[in-house]
Amino acid sequence: MDTRFEATVEEEYAGLRLDVCLAELMEDASRSFVKKLIKDGRVTVNGRAAVKPSRIVARGDRIAATVPPPPPAMPEPENLPLEILYQDAAIVVVNKAAGMVVHPAPGHYTGTLVNAVLYHCPDFQRPGQDMSRPGIVHRLDADTSGVMVVAKTARAFAHLARQAADHRFDRRYLALVQGQFEEDRGRISAVIGRSLADPSRMAVTGVRAREAVTHFEVLERLGPASLVALQLETGRTHQVRVHMRFIGRPVLGDPVYGVTDFRGWKVSPETLAALRALHGQALHAERLGLIHPESGERMTFTAPPPPDFLRALEALRFEK
Numbered sequence: 001m002d003t004r005f006e007a008t009v010e011e012e013y014a015g016l017r018l019d020v021c022l023a024e025l026m027e028d029a030s031r032s033f034v035k036k037l038i039k040d041g042r043v044t045v046n047g048r049a050a051v052k053p054s055r056i057v058a059r060g061d062r063i064a065a066t067v068p069p070p071p072p073a074m075p076e077p078e079n080l081p082l083e084i085l086y087q088d089a090a091i092v093v094v095n096k097a098a099g100m101v102v103h104p105a106p107g108h109y110t111g112t113l114v115n116a117v118l119y120h121c122p123d124f125q126r127p128g129q130d131m132s133r134p135g136i137v138h139r140l141d142a143d144t145s146g147v148m149v150v151a152k153t154a155r156a157f158a159h160l161a162r163q164a165a166d167h168r169f170d171r172r173y174l175a176l177v178q179g180q181f182e183e184d185r186g187r188i189s190a191v192i193g194r195s196l197a198d199p200s201r202m203a204v205t206g207v208r209a210r211e212a213v214t215h216f217e218v219l220e221r222l223g224p225a226s227l228v229a230l231q232l233e234t235g236r237t238h239q240v241r242v243h244m245r246f247i248g249r250p251v252l253g254d255p256v257y258g259v260t261d262f263r264g265w266k267v268s269p270e271t272l273a274a275l276r277a278l279h280g281q282a283l284h285a286e287r288l289g290l291i292h293p294e295s296g297e298r299m300t301f302t303a304p305p306p307p308d309f310l311r312a313l314e315a316l317r318f319e320k
Contacts, residue, residue, distance in 0.1 A: 002066050009061040012208060016194075018045065019053035022063060024194070030105060034065075042066040074131055075104050077119035080111065084120065085301050090156040090294045091149055092121050095303035098145040098280050103133035117150055124150075127157035137161045138169065141238065145306050146173070146285025151293070159293030164235070170289030173230040173240055174219075174305055176282035176312060177249040178259050180226055185217040188243045192236040201256060202238045204246045212236040214243045223319030224265055225252060229286075240283060252312065253278030267319050274315035279308050 007025045016024070022034045022043065035053045037043050043050045043065045045057065057063070083095040094113070101108045104115070114133060117124055126134035128151075135150040137160040151157035163169055193209030195201040213233035220227040226249065230240050241257040244250055250258035252275060262275045284305040292299050304310070 002068055005065040005067055007063050009057045009059055009063065011059050013057065014059040015196075016057055017053065018043070018050055018055040018057055018063070021057050022065065025063070026065070026067075030108070037065055037067065042068075074126075075112070075114050075118060075134075076110075078110060078115035079119050080116040082113075082116040082120050083303070085147065085303060086299075087121065087152075088294075089123065090153055090292070091151060091160070092117060092124075093147065093149050093288070093301045096140055096145060096148050096285075098143050098306055101142045102139045102148070103136050105132070113148070113150075121152060124152050125154065127151050127154040138164045138235065140285055141241075141281075141283075143280030144283050144285065145309075147288040147301050147303050148285070149288060149290060149301075156293040160290065163290060167233060167235070168291070170287065170300065171232050171235075171285065172287040173232075174284045174286045174309075175228050175230060175240065175244065176222075176252045176309065176316070177226050177228055177244050178224065178252060179249050180221050181216075181218045181228075181249070183218070185215070188212075188214045188216065188247060190243060190246055192239060192242050202236070202242050204242060210234075210236055212239050212243065214239060220317070221320070222313075222316035224267060225316050225319075227313060227316075241281060252282045254281035254283070268315075271312075271315040271319055274308075274312045277308055278312055279306075282309050282312060284309055 005026055009021065013021045019031050019034045019038060023029050023031045038050055038053050041049055046062050084092060085095055086093040096113055101112045104112050128134050135152060135157060137151055140146060140148060149160060151160050190204040190212060191209035192202050192204060192212040195203035211234060215231040217229045218226055219229055232239060241251055241254055245257040252259050258281055262272055287300060287302045289300040
């Protein structure tokens with residue numbers, strides 16, 4: 001049975017595109033899902049059918065959407081490739097592949113990390129209140145690879161969720177970014193919120209901005225690029241990618257905030273080919289440290305970057 005969603009546009013959403021606004025108001029709805037609702041005639045603004053996703057909404061507009069029933073709320077096990085770094089009765093730690101969405105959401109009901117965990121971990125107890133994302137206490141962007149932990153029991157879920165909320169996870173990322181740094185390390189403290197120029201993106205100083213802090217360390221200077229390690233104090237949406245863009249060192253291969261056009265780069269044809277072969281952003285969650293929810297032991301897990309990242313890194317090393 002269809003469900004009806006209704007909301008009134010508040011000041012903080014005024015001036016946004018209809019599809020962006022509705023995606024914000026409907027928790028976990030993707031813009032592609034919202035656009036389809038609009039194109040299917042399922043969305044009205046002030047009682048009239050909305051036909052353009054790009055329509056700008058105003059304060060006080062009444063938005064309503066008729067949402068078709070989703071697939072079963074309980075994700076099903078799927079035999080998907082999954083690199084398991086560690087598991088026991090309480091947790092499973094994986095090296096998430098770039099391109100894999102973490103949990104089902106409108107527009108991505110299958111093929112997710114959760115579906116894979118359900119298949120590969122028969123003792124997984126689906127902990128948590130949201131059955132569409134059981135065991136998930138932190139996330140990575142779909143095109144960001146790297147180490148993630150998933151709770152297998154209710155006790156582990158509660159313990160890990162508190163660690164995540166209190167920023168007690170030790171998270172280190174590796175990234176290939178444009179340009180060179182004068183300093184060897186530094187701290188970026190800049191709020192992140194919805195971009196005023198393009199509401200589909202996040203930005204420093206934007207709508208509903210929240211504090212965000214990233215520490216960086218330059219590991220290698222690679223001609224036109226740098227390899228950096230990044231540690232997060234906070235966990236805002238797209239934090240690393242936005243902060244790197246903010247300081248003028250955007251992530252290579254990032255189609256939203258970074259560099260994908262390498263024309264004009266003074267590099268060899270081989271290096272150019274390696275850069276163009278990046279599958280999304282060259283950003284990898286290399287390390288995750290946590291306290292085991294049962295033993296209390298401090299544990300650290302690492303995974304190397306994926307092959308496309310490593311090929312680009314090796315190629316850039318010849319450009320020093």
